[in-house]
Amino acid sequence: MFESRKSGILLHLSSIPSPFGIGDLGGDAYRFIETLASAKQTLWQILPLCPVDASGSPYQSTSAFGGEPLYISLDLLAQEGLLSKEEVEDAKQPNFPYTDYAAARELKIPFLQKAFQEFLCKSPPAEYNDFLEKNNYWIDDYAIFMAAKAYFMEQRQQESEGLCKFLKETQMFLPEEMGRAYYDSACWCSFPEDLRQRKLQALKEWRDILKEEIQWEYFLQYLFHKQWHQLKAFAHEKGIQIIGDVPIFVSYDSADVWANQEAFQLNSLGFPRVVAGVPPDYFSEKGQLWGNPLYQWKYHEQTSYQWWICRIKKALEDVDILRIDHFRGFESYWEIPFEAVDARSGKWVKGPGVKLFQKMEKALGELPFIAEDLGIITQEVRKLREKIGLPGMRILQFAFGDDKNNAYLPHSYDRNTVVYTGTHDNNTTIGWYQNATEKEQDHFRRYMNVTGESPNWDFIRLAFSSSAQVAIVPLQDVLGLGEEYRMNLPGTVKGNWSFTFQWEMWNEGCLEGLRYLSFLYGRNSG
Template sequence: MLNRRGCGVLLHPTSLPGPGGIGSLGVHGRRFVDLLCDMGMSYWQVLPLTPPACGNSPYSAFSAFAGNPLLIDLERVAEEGDLGSADQGEGYPEGYVDFGAVILRKTELLRRAGEAFLARGDAGRTAEFREFCANTPWLEDYALFMALKHRFQGKVWNHWPEGLARITPRARRQQGEWLRHDMQLQSYLQWQCARQWQELRRYANRRGIAIIGDIPIFVAYDSADVWGERGLFLLDREGDPTVVAGVPPDYFSATGQLWGNPLYDWEAMERDGYEWWIRRFRASLELFDIVRVDHFRGFEAAWQVPAGATTARGGRWVKGPGELLFDRLRDVLGELPVIAEDLGVITPEVLTLRDRYRFPGMKILQFAFDADLDDRDLPHNHVPHGVVFTGTHDNDTTRGWCESRSAAELEEMAAYLGTAGDDCPGDLMRAALMSVANTAILPLQDILGLDSGARMNIPGTPWGNWEWRFTWEMIPEGLAASLRSRLERYGRGRHGGNDHGT
């Protein structure tokens, strides 16, 4: 896996251009794949495709398995006859997603489409829909969860009536009968999302582009996963978390990051052979060619913070399942095409776990020049079996990062890289392409030379993130040819066909 030199672009589908105020999985996605091909890229890296909950974050979702209905291409839905037209409204801003307006308008159009599909009963498409429902094991629980959530005006599940918050098999059957229509609408959205994504993925694969997806280690408390399988999480009798996830003080925050996700009961998971994780990895590998496992170090030990704490300072490291989990996954699923997000507080034990399975780790160039010269992110410490980034979705854009550096810091970086220092963003991109790491990933914002206004996420800030979009007008003429030439110069050109080294 990732055993040849290549390059990819990091861009979440919500950041694609197109009508309706948010990127979708239709023609603009295919056009982006074409752009990647013209650039000579081998990979498209995306963030989690799950339905965002708190703060519109793809890392806080209503399900670890479901797709985000906001990504559905309404033009395709209209072509199939489920919408009278693909009119998605006017007045959306360019350059960012107004989630409030998009959710309001698009949810209504998707509901109409689902109603029309269910009412028409087209034999061929109905058969395809039923086959999807029958062969998607997580769907029934998710559809019931979302139907109940709609019934109770979006309240978190622990504020539902007791008999539904602590759902029993009998209550599941009963609610499934009463809410059958709403559950079918939710299932329709998941069917459309899945089939459109798979069409886009197949298009990318045919053009030689492999998709790198993302598995967040933790799930949201307000999710079908915690609601439906409470016994797998560290909750009290009332269903509230006893401890929550976070990280200690780090590069991003002096008080640490208090994520608030419930933590796993690893002993309970071990007793059933880590079945939930097997299902989760299997589902992800059906969506992506390669998966980046977010916060990989949490499988060795996770930072547990007492529930109710206001910062992450008072947490402690608690051992995770380590090789017990990954041995089990490998036994069932075979060799795992995984990139380990090994950032943050990394111990020898974490590196041993990563290397036991030959998972490539990550190097972030922005981190390299904020640390001592023996830092592992500096280019002279890179290894071929690794993935180098200028920055990730959590970093500032490289231009924004450069503009925030002092003159002394920029001078030191230029001295290390052996450049004149008059093009900091270009120097960092060149360093990534020159790295001995087999795989280089560049955020599209860095390729376009955009400043901090195009940043995707600021960790520790709950609002105003995940909104950036590009427009086709931002792509200058000659960009693809220029980038292709640079990739070829550094041995990262395409190898032909669909050979992405996996």
Template sequence: MIDLQQRQAGVLLHVTSLPGPNGIGDFGPDAFRFVDWLASAGQKIWQWLPTTPIGPGDSPYQSVSAFAGSPLMVALEPLLMAGWLGKPEMPKDGFNALRVDFAKVVPWRLIQLRAAFAGFVAKNNAGEQAAFSAWRSREASWLDDYALFMALETENAGKAWWHWPEALCRRETSALADARTRLQDEIAFWAFVQWCFDTQLAALKQYANGKGIAIMGDLPIFIAHHSADCWSRPDLYTLDEHFQPTVVAGCPPDAMAPTGQRWGNPLYRWDKMAEEDYAWWSARLKRALNQADVFRIDHFRGFAGYYEIPASCPTAEEGRWVPGPGKALFEAIERMLGRLPIVAEDLGLITEDVIALRDGFAFPGMKILQFGFGTDGTDDFLPHNWSRNFVAYTGTHDNDTVRGWWDSASERERVYAGSYLATDAGDVHWAMIRACCNSVADIAVFPLQDVLGLDGAHRMNVPGTIGAHNWTWRFHWDWLGSEPARVLGLICAASGRSPVALLQLP
């Protein structure tokens, strides 16, 4: 298990942002090559975004399953090596090497996965079949409902589950039994994809761990309405008799969003979950810990208190704050799983109850350096005000790049940041990385875009928007060269986060 109190550093790069020939980053050879690059730069953590299937707007934070892995991350090379898949026929106009075209990539990759499954079935290798069967048995608690859900979604032409035949919506025993028989081949296909995902992720994680690099995953607090989780256990969510949410998740109005943010996720019935000693959450975190060494929980403040919006309200203006499960949830999970390697995303409106919950379990919080230059020297996001139990970031996937931030910041912010960091536009990214590394925060993490000094055209996501470029960014190996790894390694070594040998001292 990773020691979150050890002084160390890492890089934030989502798997889909990796280079590769098949339209999107995956668990293939380029992922292993990136591990080697991290090791050469003295890094100890590779942070990902959620690896669950994407949802509306191609977002990894709106998934059809809290347990399943993204089919898009299944690399094709191991499927070819296994003899299940022939060499894929590429689209006539190819793929964009620097942007994920989800409209093109998703159907093409599913065609390849279906061909691989057909090859797996036709090969009928006894050892492979036994391994697949044993894995299905081990993962049945979540896999059976997920695979059936995906098979039914396919049969119903992608319609949301509450528009399926009523007997299936209400999960009548006879209707489910009939569907499992009728769709057994399609169910097996979706299970096969998850088996490939788990196998490939495990191989990559083992390789990274062997290089001294831990994987940091990401766990969204809420689930999507159209999801296997909501369909299989509607009693755990605030739904009416027609399976529609009565209240939904979001954030209240503020200076950045005058009408607030209406995310639309159904909210949990925490009372029902408490009756089961939060078993669903324990199962979810157990799954997460099989895939990563540590994970960040998105919107951690929602466990102390969450913002509840009437489903009938088109904005977040009419919401209210409601108490969350608090420490009872994490006490139940720790009884089941032991001490939890969690980083609490404690950004936004943070109140004393959130701080008490975070600190009561000694979860590291987050500090974003970009946020520190809007006021004065008392700002909580300036390094001299930090304490050890935090993860320091130059920015996250929801922020502009450091260069993009500098270019769009007010003159006052630039003057303050330039004075504080002793920098200007030429090397502001290195200055921010150095400030995070030299701070007392136990962990420092930087988006790869900031390590490379890229401008705002390379940001990963603009919150509250569904844009053509959100979640699509990819890099090219030529951009890395030798200099970024060398400089990053020197900064981390000088600040006690990497082996001092990287300094090459006389």
């Protein structure tokens, strides 16, 4: 897949500086791409672009196909004439020090609604109708799902006894906190029965009732995809490919599950019977209880994996390369009872294995995938990855300690590898070094023959010099930032997904360091 040695930066779109609370598809994103090109990097890795949940996580989304509306650039809408340039300029704040999702919604949604009303006053351009026609296999279900959620959310905010009634009607034990979360979020499992079960007459009636709200959802997705593909084209002009991210699982409260209930392990009331997670590991002594519903793999096999083929086809239209999150789950996944309080009571269950990838390759051609093969990796998982021919991942932060032949140490790599100093789930490298044990620090210093004064650049040099065909570095490590700037702490809900860099953090030393190491270790031939 990678014909030459490459390197790049890991940074999510939300982390780009913004006067509206969240990074977007406007000028600063273009400036970031130009900066990457100036630093002689050829890869930009992002997290999923799909709608985020209430905490800002892109891994618990209402859609595996849609885009997050908050990423839409108001400046670009003003340039199109859908908004007033003066009003947009007046609304700008000083660049936020971190991603603030609540502030972003408060600032941006009223402008997006204004743009929508302006859009309705005109004849839709041909590209709008083309977009809807091309994406009708997912966007119709997504739009009515989001419109219905908003409708019932507004209704339920006015109800006082609704939660008790809902919990009684389910005739199923749910912890009060969980039940309240399902109800207060207007989860699809609390839709009226005929809509929950997607009866044809109900779908027709609700499409009429929610006609304008559905048009609103169409509009947002049209804007997001238009602006994203313009940015992607600019990246290609600068010689940069984009690495996207496909979570193996989808959120329970999503259009994906509501529209494809037979594809998931649900009970007669629509609740998951079992959910996803991982057993105790490096990140958590109790494991991680993700809560995503698990796939009904027999159904997917019987339908020739069409849902997966559609999902990957759409993803590869949006990015160039895909990191397949939790790859080991395709060989075996950790199945946890729905009522469990943590992940320790789960068990391993066999996944679809190579059959899924063979079907995808037959339908889509070569699969430009990176397998996220971290955690508890068995020989069976390794064989699956090797049979498909995918590069695996190695994390330098996992390399140091007791084992001198640790698989994460560069002298253990094969060429078909993508090496990271750390990922979005790791501490920054400076944070890692400051929190590492004395034994880990000593091993690190001796392995590289360094003092440990600049562990971030020591790691970048180690990654770039390795035999791995691709080296990826989180921007925090390039900028030399501490643990307060990490993106996510697995197993926690609050305080994540908020890292935002500032342009003043960059200096010529950062750019020159990347350029120098890229040339020195053959990761850029330009």
